[in-house]
Amino acid sequence: MAEMNLIGALNNAIRLEMRRNPSTVVMGEDIAKLGGVFRVTTGLLDEFGPERVIDTPLSEGGIIGTAIGLALYGVRPIVEIQFSDFIYPGYDQIVNELAKYRYRSGGQYSCPLVIRTPSGGGIKGGHYHSQSPESYFIHTPGLKVVMPSDPYDAKGLFLSSVRDADPVIFFEPKRIYRAAKGDVPEEDYTIPLGEAKVRRAGDQVTLLTYGAMVVESLEAAEQANQQGIEVEVVDLRTLLPLDIEAVLSSVKKTGRAVIVHEAPKTCGFGAELSALIMEKAFPYLEAPVTRVTGFDTPFPYALEHDYLPSPARILKGIDYVMHY
Amino acid sequence: MTIEAPPSDLDLSGEAYALASEEILFLYEMMTLVRRLDERMLGLQRQGRIGFYGACTGQEAAVIGSAFALKKKDWVFPGLREGAAMLLRGFPLSLYLCQIFGNEGDLLKGRQMPCHYSDRSVNQVSWGSCVGTQIPQAAGAAWGMKFGKELSHESRESPIVMCYFGEGATSEADFHVGANFAGVFNLPVVFFCQNNQWSISVSRDRQTASPTIAQKALAYGFPGVQMDGNDIFEVYRVTRAAVERARRGNPTLLEALTYRMGAHTSSDDPRLYRDPQEAEEWAKRDPISMCRKRLESQGIWSQKEQDSLETRISDQISRALRKAEGRPSPPGKTLFQDVFAEMPWHLREQMALLEGTDNACV
Ligand SMILES: Cc1ncc(C[n+]2csc(CCOP(=O)(O)OP(=O)(O)O)c2C)c(N)n1
Numbered sequence: 001m002a003e004m005n006l007i008g009a010l011n012n013a014i015r016l017e018m019r020r021n022p023s024t025v026v027m028g029e030d031i032a033k034l035g036g037v038f039r040v041t042t043g044l045l046d047e048f049g050p051e052r053v054i055d056t057p058l059s060e061g062g063i064i065g066t067a068i069g070l071a072l073y074g075v076r077p078i079v080e081i082q083f084s085d086f087i088y089p090g091y092d093q094i095v096n097e098l099a100k101y102r103y104r105s106g107g108q109y110s111c112p113l114v115i116r117t118p119s120g121g122g123i124k125g126g127h128y129h130s131q132s133p134e135s136y137f138i139h140t141p142g143l144k145v146v147m148p149s150d151p152y153d154a155k156g157l158f159l160s161s162v163r164d165a166d167p168v169i170f171f172e173p174k175r176i177y178r179a180a181k182g183d184v185p186e187e188d189y190t191i192p193l194g195e196a197k198v199r200r201a202g203d204q205v206t207l208l209t210y211g212a213m214v215v216e217s218l219e220a221a222e223q224a225n226q227q228g229i230e231v232e233v234v235d236l237r238t239l240l241p242l243d244i245e246a247v248l249s250s251v252k253k254t255g256r257a258v259i260v261h262e263a264p265k266t267c268g269f270g271a272e273l274s275a276l277i278m279e280k281a282f283p284y285l286e287a288p289v290t291r292v293t294g295f296d297t298p299f300p301y302a303l304e305h306d307y308l309p310s311p312a313r314i315l316k317g318i319d320y321v322m323h324y
Numbered sequence: 325m326t327i328e329a330p331p332s333d334l335d336l337s338g339e340a341y342a343l344a345s346e347e348i349l350f351l352y353e354m355m356t357l358v359r360r361l362d363e364r365m366l367g368l369q370r371q372g373r374i375g376f377y378g379a380c381t382g383q384e385a386a387v388i389g390s391a392f393a394l395k396k397k398d399w400v401f402p403g404l405r406e407g408a409a410m411l412l413r414g415f416p417l418s419l420y421l422c423q424i425f426g427n428e429g430d431l432l433k434g435r436q437m438p439c440h441y442s443d444r445s446v447n448q449v450s451w452g453s454c455v456g457t458q459i460p461q462a463a464g465a466a467w468g469m470k471f472g473k474e475l476s477h478e479s480r481e482s483p484i485v486m487c488y489f490g491e492g493a494t495s496e497a498d499f500h501v502g503a504n505f506a507g508v509f510n511l512p513v514v515f516f517c518q519n520n521q522w523s524i525s526v527s528r529d530r531q532t533a534s535p536t537i538a539q540k541a542l543a544y545g546f547p548g549v550q551m552d553g554n555d556i557f558e559v560y561r562v563t564r565a566a567v568e569r570a571r572r573g574n575p576t577l578l579e580a581l582t583y584r585m586g587a588h589t590s591s592d593d594p595r596l597y598r599d600p601q602e603a604e605e606w607a608k609r610d611p612i613s614m615c616r617k618r619l620e621s622q623g624i625w626s627q628k629e630q631d632s633l634e635t636r637i638s639d640q641i642s643r644a645l646r647k648a649e650g651r652p653s654p655p656g657k658t659l660f661q662d663v664f665a666e667m668p669w670h671l672r673e674q675m676a677l678l679e680g681t682d683n684a685c686v
Contacts, residue, residue, distance in 0.1 A: 057495035059497065265670075
């Protein structure tokens, strides 16, 4: 065991996989010599050399398009897109190609690869270093979507993702890259995709959340506890496939669900969660399913802390379902 | 200077676009202002007074020399390092600084990170942040100008578009798309590539296998010219020739050979990936010192003028800073403005939530 932050845990996970599987390569912008702008790939060039740790030209469409070709041929690309805001030049390759290869080839071809990309706000990054685009990818059949919230999970989920038979979009909550710390075993372990984790138990309200919002939600749950409200915080960890059992068992217990994410509200993942709860747990509900999310505006610069869900806004949501 | 396939209508001889002494002094002063401004802003960033900064240190001649070749009516599509083109084109420094602070004085309402300046009064649109996206947009605006001219049958000289980007951007599909459209539709645009040798940590030779950036123009059917981007006289002369060609309705790709003397931005540390020796070599060709030597050899500049210029610039920046710094953030409700021309119900509802005037919704 060693104390690591998210960056260290991911670095450790990538390193283990590259040692284990010689057909993995890491590719992206500024990931080799610099070790990535967030330093997640630091030291990999020294250990694995320039054939396997590749600084590419500045082209996300090129990176993802060639990664698809590499994967089709049997190489295992671990792709970094420097910020998830810059994934869009490669969007066509992801949505129209990567996600559909298995299906359109009748199962003959597949593109198992991981696209790691930092997402979310809270770092004064303005529109283009802050967005949370997970819904676009969850909405695309053929992609798995993961977002860890602590170093232990990050490592275990990454090792599952990089060994999965299908493409995985692996979002890294950059706001807590360094702040999230915890004990992480040095050795290999995996956490299966599709399993949520209860971060705090409670029986009155369920908070469904993921990524950096887990931290805000736990803070809100703590404050609610001081007011005598017992809140359960469920960290979804994998957004697709969703751990529907975990969601339903918590909501059936509490009868109240508040969904917290920093992506905009309209057609955000909260909309899907809300619909699922309505479809599968309606008789158990004491209050309408409620969403505390980023606003339906482009991500701002100066006012980012007004934009992002805070413990205070989450508490408002808790209050709303408690007093409905 | 290498010229790829010299086109007949690019006049690079130098005679036509000679600069008058007062123009040269103006350009020198502008370059010095930009240098000092960058130094001051990086200092403020280190003190935590601004969030981020991207300097153009080492590239002042490329920015200032090329922007000077434009007319007021021309449009500028900048990248990260060409904000100062606006200052040359008359935008007030204090408002420019308000953008960096993202405060209530910022005409962009604090919506963007620092160094994403823009204002209609100087025909400069804002760079998003996504590398290369401005290139097809610039071609489109140039196309608009061409339509404007054709539809109005005007004999008045029409504006042209100046589009800036780094050599890294030439790897993005948008570069190729923009250049292709400009070639096919013959658009009045100058594509100005600042080849500063580095795209964050990726060196020029890892970005493209082409010996030059300029030669990429040939594939799209128009001329490309590589120039010494640190020599403001050459930058002005070559850009002016391309601007005149654009006024005649034709695109050109320019490649300014220059060097990013500092870090990529305030978030970067170049010691991790490049040899400091390289910057030392380039420092010998510092665009501002090169220009100063010219002025001194012409007998129109000495230490005395330099000292008074430094004082003037320092005061100018301090005055502008006093006006710009310390103002409050834009009010919370501005978060919801300008998403659309008219605010739909759901944004009104969310605005009420933020302002605490409607507690019914969450
Ligand atoms: C589409 C996109 N991908 C990645 C980035 C991150 N990024 C910002 S600047 C930069 C390098 C740009 O290099 P270049 O075009 O040569 O311009 P320079 O910064 O050297 O002036 C990168 C990779 C981005 N802003 N946009």
